[in-house]
Amino acid sequence: MAEPSAAGRSFDDEALPHLDALYRVALRLTMDPTQAEDLVQDTMLKAYRSWRQYRPGTNAKGWLLTILRNTFINDYRRRKLEPIAMDLEAAEPHAILRQIADSDPEGNFFAQIVDQRVLEAIDALPTEFREVLVLSDMEGLSYADIAETLQVPVGTVKSRLFRARRQLQGALYAHAVEMGYIRPRTG
Amino acid sequence: MGQTIDCREAEARLQDFLKQELTPELAVEVRGHLDRCRRCFDHARFEESFLRMLEARARQEVCPGRVRDRILQALRREAERG
Secondary structure (H helix, E strand, O other): OOOEOOOOOEHHHHHHHHHHHHHHHHHHHHOOHHHHHHHHHHHHHHHHHOHHHOOOOOOHHHHHHHHHHHHHHHHHHHHOOOOOOOOHHHHOOOHHHHHHHHHOOOOHHHHHOOHHHHHHHHHOOOHHHHHHHHHHHHOOOOHHHHHHHHOOOHHHHHHHHHHHHHHHHHHHHHHHHHHOOOOOOOO | OOOOOOHHHHHHHHHHHHOOOOOHHHHHHHHHHHHHOHHHHHHHHHHHHHHHHHHHHHHOOOOOHHHHHHHHHHHHHHHHHO
8 A cells, every 4th residue: 555665665564564563662651552552653654654764674663663752752741740760779779689689590580470560560660761671672672773763872771771670670579579479588 | 801800890781791782892701701600690590581571571462453453544544645
């Protein structure tokens, strides 16, 4: 249905395979299924209209996610209150992670936490952390692609990722203790 | 080779190492440290299981067929509009 780009690859072939990824990222950014649907649709329509600007052979997923994120910031972000940033690292530098890794080096406790709880913990991260974590660790974008998508230096991507992962690990650990999956180490 | 970094630096670079985002030289340094240090090796296993868990959870969520259809329809309307 869509017209081919300069190189002949059609919008359908290049963009549609990334619909799942766009939907997942939209869900994590909006934290609302209805808004996520609208965001993905807006993104696909914008991408379709500016398809001639896509350089064939470059990273289509990154290109689409950039459009999605810009659309989110411009049209969606203000609708929802930001979650309050809770910085575990500042409270207890490195101690928590060491404690978890020492008591469960295989990371077995992760397997016991249900999907929904993991997603809720991700949604509870501040947006700046949530978006790098989702793009890198769930959607597999390289640090360089994320830097381009977010328009920040690679070093910023790295430090945000580091803190995002620590915070998520801490939240999942706290949940696992609460549920009795693991016993907290004392002393 | 691989003798110069300590636990502190290895820990700071561990995630980037696992995501294959280090330069080859730094990756060799980190790998060398992990071969020598049991504690950091355990830490690396833990970080790896965390990253694998996230990848696995991500794949379980797909765009619902109803949403896909709705978007395809919107694109078709857009195409017809020209």
